[in-house]
Amino acid sequence: MRMTLRQRYELVENKVAQACDACGRDREGVRIIAVSKTVDLDAVEEAIAVGVHDFGENRPAELLRKFEAFPQERWHFIGNIQSRQLPSIVGRACLIHSLYERKHAEKIDSLAAKAGIVQDVLIEVNDGEENKQGLEPDALFEMLAFCHGLKHVRVKGLMIMALRGDLQSARATFADLAILRDTMNSKLAASGMADMVLHELSMGMSDDYLEAIPEGATMVRVGRAIFSDDYAG
Numbered sequence: 001m002r003m004t005l006r007q008r009y010e011l012v013e014n015k016v017a018q019a020c021d022a023c024g025r026d027r028e029g030v031r032i033i034a035v036s037k038t039v040d041l042d043a044v045e046e047a048i049a050v051g052v053h054d055f056g057e058n059r060p061a062e063l064l065r066k067f068e069a070f071p072q073e074r075w076h077f078i079g080n081i082q083s084r085q086l087p088s089i090v091g092r093a094c095l096i097h098s099l100y101e102r103k104h105a106e107k108i109d110s111l112a113a114k115a116g117i118v119q120d121v122l123i124e125v126n127d128g129e130e131n132k133q134g135l136e137p138d139a140l141f142e143m144l145a146f147c148h149g150l151k152h153v154r155v156k157g158l159m160i161m162a163l164r165g166d167l168q169s170a171r172a173t174f175a176d177l178a179i180l181r182d183t184m185n186s187k188l189a190a191s192g193m194a195d196m197v198l199h200e201l202s203m204g205m206s207d208d209y210l211e212a213i214p215e216g217a218t219m220v221r222v223g224r225a226i227f228s229d230d231y232a233g
């Protein structure tokens with residue numbers, strides 16, 4: 001039996017609520033970001049009608065197009081960053097999840113300065129050799145210190161994509177990211193940068209968001225489970 005978008009979204013919403021309950025977390029502590037990268041404006045409109053207000057996009061041009069169609073919604077950029085495309089993203093994305101290069105941080109800072117805003121970002125952390133994207137945990141503190149010096153970039157937390165594989169290893173990846181965030185917060189405080197506090201953990205996708213919630217995810221990025229009518233999860 002095919003489900004409607006409303007039914008799929010309600011299923012995800014119920015599972016998130018149950019997962020929060022099961023580990024004693026507040027439901028408000030986890031935001032569902034509906035990753036709309038594979039769907040068009042009509043599906044976004046349907047999702048808004050169902051009560052979705054956070055959307056994730058991985059292509060700058062697509063983020064721009066959908067932002068312009070629905071500027072009142074929150075648009076998250078979750079894709080690979082390229083310098084020349086940053087002007088489409090800065091100031092439109094409420095949050096950039098996938099920053100890990102200094103040169104991109106600098107470019108975001110200068111674009112945000114010109115626009116008179118502070119751009120919220122997360123730093124993407126790499127989960128092993130198969131993934132090219134993201135920073136090695138060893139290089140994270142230096143990147144945070146670098147961003148601390150940029151007045152128009154505000155780092156709110158960390159993002160990771162778990163390698164495809166078994167749920168147990170995904171869960172271990174998420175647990176490690178939570179520990180890394182706490183370690184970074186201690187180091188920041190000990191280094192005179194207590195004004196930078198990492199709160200957000202953007203982790204978990206359609207196949208593994210239920211593993212991410214008990215490990216402290218504050219944002220789950222769910223695409224297929226909401227938008228794909230043949231997703232069997």
Ligand SMILES: *Cc1c(COP(=O)(O)O)cnc(C)c1O
Nearest residue numbers: 035058078205206221222223224
């Ligand atoms: C596509 C994508 C998602 C959503 O993936 P699903 O498996 O469809 O839930 C989440 N995060 C990132 C970075 C993505 O590119």
